[in-house]
Amino acid sequence: xxxxxxxxxxxxxxxxxxxxxxxxxxxxxxxxxxxxxxxxxxxxxxxxxxxxxxxxxxxxxxxxxxxxxxxxxxxxxxxxxxxxxxxxxxxxxxxxxxxxxxxxxxxxxxxxxxxxxxxxxxxxxxxxxxxxxxxxxxxxxxxxxxxxxxxxxxxxxxxxxxxxxxxxxxxxxxxxxxxxxxxxxxxxxxxxxxxxxxxxxxxxxxxxxxxxxxxxxxxxxxxxxxxxxxxxxxxxxxxxxxxxxxxxxxxxxxxxxxxxxxxxxxxxxxxxxxxxxxxxxxxxxxxxxxxxxxxxxxxxxxxxxxxxxxxxxxxxxxxxxxxxxxxxxxxxxxxxxxxxxxxxxxxxxxxxxxxxxxxxxxxxxxxxxxx
Numbered sequence: 001x002x003x004x005x006x007x008x009x010x011x012x013x014x015x016x017x018x019x020x021x022x023x024x025x026x027x028x029x030x031x032x033x034x035x036x037x038x039x040x041x042x043x044x045x046x047x048x049x050x051x052x053x054x055x056x057x058x059x060x061x062x063x064x065x066x067x068x069x070x071x072x073x074x075x076x077x078x079x080x081x082x083x084x085x086x087x088x089x090x091x092x093x094x095x096x097x098x099x100x101x102x103x104x105x106x107x108x109x110x111x112x113x114x115x116x117x118x119x120x121x122x123x124x125x126x127x128x129x130x131x132x133x134x135x136x137x138x139x140x141x142x143x144x145x146x147x148x149x150x151x152x153x154x155x156x157x158x159x160x161x162x163x164x165x166x167x168x169x170x171x172x173x174x175x176x177x178x179x180x181x182x183x184x185x186x187x188x189x190x191x192x193x194x195x196x197x198x199x200x201x202x203x204x205x206x207x208x209x210x211x212x213x214x215x216x217x218x219x220x221x222x223x224x225x226x227x228x229x230x231x232x233x234x235x236x237x238x239x240x241x242x243x244x245x246x247x248x249x250x251x252x253x254x255x256x257x258x259x260x261x262x263x264x265x266x267x268x269x270x271x272x273x274x275x276x277x278x279x280x281x282x283x284x285x286x287x288x289x290x291x292x293x294x295x296x297x298x299x300x301x302x303x304x305x306x307x308x309x310x311x312x313x314x315x316x317x318x319x320x321x322x323x324x325x326x327x328x329x330x331x332x333x334x335x336x337x338x339x340x341x342x343x344x345x346x347x348x349x350x351x352x353x354x355x356x357x358x359x360x361x362x363x364x365x366x367x368x369x370x371x
Contacts, residue, residue, distance in 0.1 A: 063138060063243055066307070067314050075321055076304065076343055126174075128155065128192060129185045133176035135246035139235070139275065141308035142176060151181070151188050160195035163203075170357055171196065172231075174208040179248065184210055186218035190225035197226040204228045204360050206271070208347060214253045216260045223264035228360045229299075230261040231271040233347050234292070237284035244278060244313060259295040267367035269359060271299035273347035276324075278305050279316040289331055298337045299356065302327050303345040319343065 132148035133140070152158075163171055173192055178185040186209075193205050206229035212218035223230055234254045236244045241251045254272075262270050272292055274285070292300060302324060307315050324341045331339035337359060 063313055065310050065314055067316075070315050070318065073318050073320075076306070076318065126159075128159070128173055128175040129178050129181075129188055130176060134179040135177040135248060137235075137244065137246045137249070138313045139244055139278075139305060139308075141312070147180060148176075148178070151178070151185070156188060156192035156195045159192055160199050163196055164199035169202070170204045170206070172206040172208060172229075173227075175210065177210040177246075179213060183218045183221070184212035184215060186212050186215070186222045190222050193222070193225040193227045204357060206231055206356070208232070208271075209257075211249060211253050211257045213248065214250075214256060216256070219257050219260045220264045223261045223268060228364075229269045229271055229356060230258070231273075231299075231347065232257050232261070233273040234258075234288065235273070236275055236278050237280040237288045238291075239284060240278055240280060244275075255291060255295055258292070258297055262296055267363045269299065269356070269363060270295075270297045271301070271347075272297050273301040273303070275305040276302060276319045276327075277315050277317045278313065285327070286330075289334060289336075293335045298359070300331050300336045300339045300341075301345050301347050302331070302339065302341040303347075304343040 129151050130148055131143065132145045133142050134144065134146060134148060136144050173189060175185055175189065181188075189207055189209065193207065196203055196205060205227045207222060207227050208231040209222065211232060232254060234251060235241075235249075238251045241249070258270050258272060262268050274288060276285070280288075289300065304319055304324075305313070305315060307313060321343060324343060324345075328339045328341035331341065338356070
């Protein structure tokens, strides 16, 4: 019997997966009667910069290349993914022809999540709207194109059908950026959420989305589609936005998206993520966290940026586990309901999933009793 699965579909490259290895991708067959808990989350992106070209081994550019003076610490070294559960998850996803953020963005947690970790619940991340992004953020390992293939119009319904057959109770939907679409893919997201809720009304849905080019109508349409958690990543501190992210993204634009999502639906839980190790200062990080709390973001994830290839942003610093613990405590002290903080934490990381489930249920109860 195939183990319980948490499948995650990537939504905007508000994601934060960083590369430690590049697993091969195959296409097996799904097992219809297996019991899955699916989280569909967005593509993770990793950020990093280096202003001194001389530091970049290979001299690839002012912000890219390997810095020989910054060595990867032991706490970031992971074993290559393997195990029966990993193989089963890979087989099921491949047979469904689903793209996972785990593979596309080379997530370092793929072995832990797909094998189930201590709780035995396997987690995978699946991307809606294809596997090709229209943006070129300097930290992200997902492939890009100005004209990616058009979305599959049947994807929302096929995805919902598959998820319903797995007996899922929590799912994270995520995707690449699709600036080539009039609504940025918001309608496609919304149709997927509605289709899932129709087949399984009690399913909890999280969407990790792009910024939809700042189109607040697109944000509203998705926020009102029935989802429970709206996630969008600001990725880094304000000063580093133009270095780390595609020029079409922006700090204020991302804050606007998160604020509007919160206001679009009573009881909406919002979530964001920041990568560390890109050259940010403590004061800048505190400012970013304060800006997120000012618009009432509920959940924050903090993780180490890892450079996928020498062509991506250079790692400025490897933040210690102790410092990540400090940021978790600091974040919760200023009002975040939950902060997942650690070197390998990513926006779609499974830590806190049970907490988020509880939060969704509590918010739903308070909202219904108030009305």
